[in-house]
Amino acid sequence: xxxxxxLFLTRRNLVGAIACTALLPxxxxxxxxxxxxxxxxxxxxxxxxxxxxxxIALVAASDWNRFVVEPRLPAGTxxxxxxxxxxxxxxxxxxxxxxxxxxxxxxQEPALARIAPVRRFTVFEPTSTPLDRPRTLTxxxxxxxxxxxxAEALIAYTDAQLAACRTxxxxxxxxxxxxxxxxxxxxxxxYGGVGLYQNVLDTLGLxxxxxxxxxxxxxxxxxxxxxATGKDVRLVAFQPVPPDAxxxxxxxxxxxxxxxxxxxxxxxxxxxxxxxxLPAALRFARLLTTELERVAG
Amino acid sequence: xxxxxxxFGPALLALILALIxxxxxxxxxxxxxxxxxxxxxxxxxxxxxxxxxxxATLPRLAxxxxxxxxxxxxxxxxxxxxxxPLASPTTLGVEAGARVALAIATVAxxxxxxxxxxxxxxxxxAITTGLVFLLVRRRGFEPVATVIAGLIVGLFCGALAAxxxxxxxxxxxxxxxxxSGSLSQQGWSPFVGLALRLGLVSLALLPLxxxxxxxxxxxxxxxxxxxSVARLRFVAIAIASIMTGFVVSMVGVIGFVGLVAPxxxxxxGARRLGAQLGWSILLGALMLLITDAAVQLFAGQYSEFLPxxxxxxxxxxxxxxxxxxxxxxxxxxxxxxxxxxSDSPAPRTxxxxxxxxLLVVVALLVGRGPAGDWSLPFGAWGAVAVWRLPRILASxxxxxxxxxxxxxxxxxxxxxxxxxxxxxxxxxxxxxVALSLLLxxxxxxxxxxxxxxxxxxxxxxxxxALGRRSGFAPDHMLLAGIAVSALADALVGVLTAVGxxxxxxxxxxxxxxxxxxxxxxxxxxxxxASVALIAALVLRRWLELLRLGPExxxxxxxxxxxxxxxxxxxxxxxxxxxxxxxxxVTFIGLVAPHIVMTLGLRKLRSVLFAAAGTGxxxxxxxxWLARTVSFPLQLPTGLVAxxxxxxxxxxxxxxxxxx
Numbered sequence: 039x040x041x042x043x044x045l046f047l048t049r050r051n052l053v054g055a056i057a058c059t060a061l062l063p064x065x066x067x068x069x070x071x072x073x074x075x076x077x078x079x080x081x082x083x084x085x086x087x088x089x090x091x092x093x094i095a096l097v098a099a100s101d102w103n104r105f106v107v108e109p110r111l112p113a114g115t116x117x118x119x120x121x122x123x124x125x126x127x128x129x130x131x132x133x134x135x136x137x138x139x140x141x142x143x144x145x146q147e148p149a150l151a152r153i154a155p156v157r158r159f160t161v162f163e164p165t166s167t168p169l170d171r172p173r174t175l176t177x178x179x180x181x182x183x184x185x186x187x188x189a190e191a192l193i194a195y196t197d198a199q200l201a202a203c204r205t206x207x208x209x210x211x212x213x214x215x216x217x218x219x220x221x222x223x224x225x226x227x228x229y230g231g232v233g234l235y236q237n238v239l240d241t242l243g244l245x246x247x248x249x250x251x252x253x254x255x256x257x258x259x260x261x262x263x264x265x266a267t268g269k270d271v272r273l274v275a276f277q278p279v280p281p282d283a284x285x286x287x288x289x290x291x292x293x294x295x296x297x298x299x300x301x302x303x304x305x306x307x308x309x310x311x312x313x314x315x316l317p318a319a320l321r322f323a324r325l326l327t328t329e330l331e332r333v334a335g
Numbered sequence: 336x337x338x339x340x341x342x343f344g345p346a347l348l349a350l351i352l353a354l355i356x357x358x359x360x361x362x363x364x365x366x367x368x369x370x371x372x373x374x375x376x377x378x379x380x381x382x383x384x385x386x387x388x389x390x391a392t393l394p395r396l397a398x399x400x401x402x403x404x405x406x407x408x409x410x411x412x413x414x415x416x417x418x419x420p421l422a423s424p425t426t427l428g429v430e431a432g433a434r435v436a437l438a439i440a441t442v443a444x445x446x447x448x449x450x451x452x453x454x455x456x457x458x459x460x461a462i463t464t465g466l467v468f469l470l471v472r473r474r475g476f477e478p479v480a481t482v483i484a485g486l487i488v489g490l491f492c493g494a495l496a497a498x499x500x501x502x503x504x505x506x507x508x509x510x511x512x513x514x515s516g517s518l519s520q521q522g523w524s525p526f527v528g529l530a531l532r533l534g535l536v537s538l539a540l541l542p543l544x545x546x547x548x549x550x551x552x553x554x555x556x557x558x559x560x561x562x563s564v565a566r567l568r569f570v571a572i573a574i575a576s577i578m579t580g581f582v583v584s585m586v587g588v589i590g591f592v593g594l595v596a597p598x599x600x601x602x603x604g605a606r607r608l609g610a611q612l613g614w615s616i617l618l619g620a621l622m623l624l625i626t627d628a629a630v631q632l633f634a635g636q637y638s639e640f641l642p643x644x645x646x647x648x649x650x651x652x653x654x655x656x657x658x659x660x661x662x663x664x665x666x667x668x669x670x671x672x673x674x675x676x677s678d679s680p681a682p683r684t685x686x687x688x689x690x691x692x693l694l695v696v697v698a699l700l701v702g703r704g705p706a707g708d709w710s711l712p713f714g715a716w717g718a719v720a721v722w723r724l725p726r727i728l729a730s731x732x733x734x735x736x737x738x739x740x741x742x743x744x745x746x747x748x749x750x751x752x753x754x755x756x757x758x759x760x761x762x763x764x765x766x767x768v769a770l771s772l773l774l775x776x777x778x779x780x781x782x783x784x785x786x787x788x789x790x791x792x793x794x795x796x797x798x799x800a801l802g803r804r805s806g807f808a809p810d811h812m813l814l815a816g817i818a819v820s821a822l823a824d825a826l827v828g829v830l831t832a833v834g835x836x837x838x839x840x841x842x843x844x845x846x847x848x849x850x851x852x853x854x855x856x857x858x859x860x861x862x863x864a865s866v867a868l869i870a871a872l873v874l875r876r877w878l879e880l881l882r883l884g885p886e887x888x889x890x891x892x893x894x895x896x897x898x899x900x901x902x903x904x905x906x907x908x909x910x911x912x913x914x915x916x917x918x919x920v921t922f923i924g925l926v927a928p929h930i931v932m933t934l935g936l937r938k939l940r941s942v943l944f945a946a947a948g949t950g951x952x953x954x955x956x957x958x959w960l961a962r963t964v965s966f967p968l969q970l971p972t973g974l975v976a977x978x979x980x981x982x983x984x985x986x987x988x989x990x991x992x993x994x
Binding site: 100101105116117118119120121122123124125126127128130131132142145146148149150152221222224225227253255257258259260261262263266267268278280281282287289290291292293295296297300313 | 383386387448702723783832834850851852968971
């Protein structure tokens with residue numbers, strides 16, 4: 039995923055430069071000058087918010103509150119357009135010290151480098167240990183902005199919270215959960231594999247009812263019939279659900295007769311950032327735990 | 336044709352397809368059917384396999400056959416009525432209209448979809464069909480022109496959908512899924528509903544059949560029998576479009592069944608209207624059944640979702656190539672002969688160039704500040720030099736390149752609808768970028784640009800190889816391009832339908848983003864534009880003579896093959912040079928030459944200069960709009976140009992038609 043050749047050199051220099059600047063303020067103690075950071079990836083942005091180092095500019099900022107929900111975006115955060123079409127002129131006028139990208143926005147890097155140093159972070163990477171990548175990302179970002187202690191604190195806090203959720207859930211006798219996002223009245227995305235949601239399920243000790251393969255990003259597109267199972271499962275769907283999906287499905291015998299539909303074992307959760315980091319993982323864990331406790335009575 | 340072939344040819348073909356379909360269907364349903372028969376229906380409890388078999392597998396097979404029949408019927412009507420072997424819901428842009436209407440509704444008024452997906456889809460179909468007709472009505476629905484107009488409208492819809500996809504990325508997966516046609520079913524009610532609708536519409540068609548059959552005698556013959564040919568055509572096409580709209584609103588876009596099934600029926604020997612319609616419907620049903628059963632069988636072993644509609648398009652577009660090879664090259668009417676050959680006295684070219692200069696100054700100076708305010712960059716000259724100058728130079732130069740390519744192509748093919756987009760070189764580039772993304776993953780911006788140019792060149796070589804037999808007959812060249820475009824569109828459909836994050840990069844590349852272009856790239860593009868202009872000026876004698884028609888040109892001592900080959904290469908190279916900057920679809924190659932023609936310029940030298948200037952001006956204007964109109968949101972320049980260009984083209988053609 040990482041670009042080699044020309045970028046390699048500049049990145050290496052950059053890392054060195056950043057390491058130096060990162061050392062400086064931390065050696066000066068509390069009087070560290072806040073860096074003006076612009077971010078082209080939401081997972082990076084939410085981690086920076088959690089580290090107490092909010093970015094000054096963000097792509098698709100106007101959509102943030104609809105799809106990430108928490109933390110609410112501070113009013114002063116500048117919207118620099120969508121990920122594939124960044125408003126360079128505006129970004130340049132904001133004079134950022136540093137621009138953070140992910141592989142999803144690497145096409146923009148040559149132009150971004152004209153504004154400020156660019157650093158790319160991997161936000162999505164299949165690993166054997168659940169939530170390994172978000173943890174690494176948190177540490178990397180913490181080291182970059184000179185907030186190593188906050189980074190460790192965030193990881194420890196998230197781990198503790200996740201462990202607490204796990205204990206709460208362990209008391210309940212829970213069926214496997216089927217995590218989906220409705221695409222229309224006939225298709226869903228089922229989440230599993232190597233995705234963030236699966237990572238959280240693993241951490242919470244929950245079983246995923248979706249056992250079929252997923253793509254490299256941790257989801258599978260399937261017709262509703264792909265969800266048919268006689269086993270006892272709970273369907274957990276993320277908002278937004280298209281307005282015609284559930285009314286249309288109510289007319290489908292296949293849907294109506296599904297055991298989890300018949301028994302009403304269905305939950306709808308608010309949106310959670312799918313390609314997110316630790317904050318998204320924690321948000322999902324909390325929402326899911328609260329919901330599962332609620333329905334367990 | 337012997338009457339024996341008429342009787343047995345289609346039947347034999349249908350029998351073969353039925354056997355294949357039967358085999359595949361048995362392979363799909365064998366296991367669940369056995370299980371179904373073993374278990375008594377009164378068995379206690381929930382049986383997942385049984386439910387899936389009864390309410391998903393079986394209705395899916397049924398709706399596949401029904402949709403295939405409906406689309407093939409619509410295609411057969413269109414081909415018969417327009418006397419155009421290449422007409423179909425796909426090639427006339429009917430499906431594209433339905434798709435983009437559904438996309439707009441998803442973003443702007445999702446409530447509308449719950450209310451009536453059918454209505455939304457049919458309105459979209461009606462609009463695009465109307466546009467295609469507007470484009471070709473004064474050319475008597477001549478086959479090649481009609482298909483090119485359909486392609487233009489289809490590309491426009493594609494550009495609109497791509498723009499929505501970029502801006503509303505998080506809502507658009509469903510729309511892309513819809514655009515690739517999935518036949519997945521969860522009950523029998525969609526099948527029953529669609530069967531009823533298609534049945535009712537077919538009933539409306541029945542009383543028309545007799546009159547339509549008379550059309551086979553030719554317009555004159557039909558008129559002699561006291562029929563209003565135009566009204567008959569209109570009603571029949573409306574019915575075919577409504578049928579398409581019903582199918583698309585139910586399962587999404589299933590490309591090319593409506594083109595291929597009637598073509599096969601005709602090739603097998605079906606001649607009369609009744610026979611063509613009947614056999615087309617049967618063959619269409621079988622073809623979609625075969626495709627979908629095969630998709631179900633093979634997709635089971637592959638973790639990624641495979642939409643059937645994209646598969647039919649991938650299979651169908653090469654068939655279009657085969658059909659083209661069988662077509663006799665027609666001689667399309669020349670570009671309307673100019674009223675007076677002398678150049679108009681007013682110095683129009685300098686006016687164009689001065690306008691261009693003024694536009695550059697305005698685009699450089701007027702922008703929007705961080706707060707969204709309109710501002711002149713006093714004290715912010717850095718922004719002008721670093722950001723605005725390269726993008727203005729690059730988009731202007733790329734616009735000039737495309738305009739020159741358009742002038743050359745239109746003169747060469749004597750077809751006013753020819754453009755770089757239609758040539759297939761852009762689609763080849765897109766195809767290559769999509770494939771490399773699918774197979775090799777990320778290869779960086781420079782890698783993408785190289786892949787694009789390489790893909791364009793490969794397609795160009797293929798098209799040239801295909802065209803050798805016909806001596807590079809312009810019609811064949813254009814239609815081959817359309818087949819490649821359809822193939823590229825289908826592949827992009829597969830990538831976007833599953834919502835793969837990489838598809839966003841593909842959309843970004845397709846959309847023609849010039850915002851971050853470097854000054855070096857801009858200067859290189861300007862150099863390319865200058866070279867292209869000089870080359871066109873050098874070759875202008877050929878361009879002038881070819882315009883008179885092949886016989887006249889040959890009479891005047893032109894080596895037709897060599898002239899056509901050189902000009903084709905010039906057009907292709909010129910548009911390829913612009914592609915890394917503006918993406919594959921802009922319509923500038925169409926719009927700029929038409930504007931120049933309405934200016935009254937006739938002398939080729941002035942035409943070339945003015946077209947380059949106009950192309951550059953339009954692109955710079957489009958780029959300025961892309962930068963300012965929805966600030967801070969930036970739009971991709973290539974798509975903005977396409978969205979402005981297509982309606983402008985309609986207006987221009989319509990005005991000329993009236994005058």
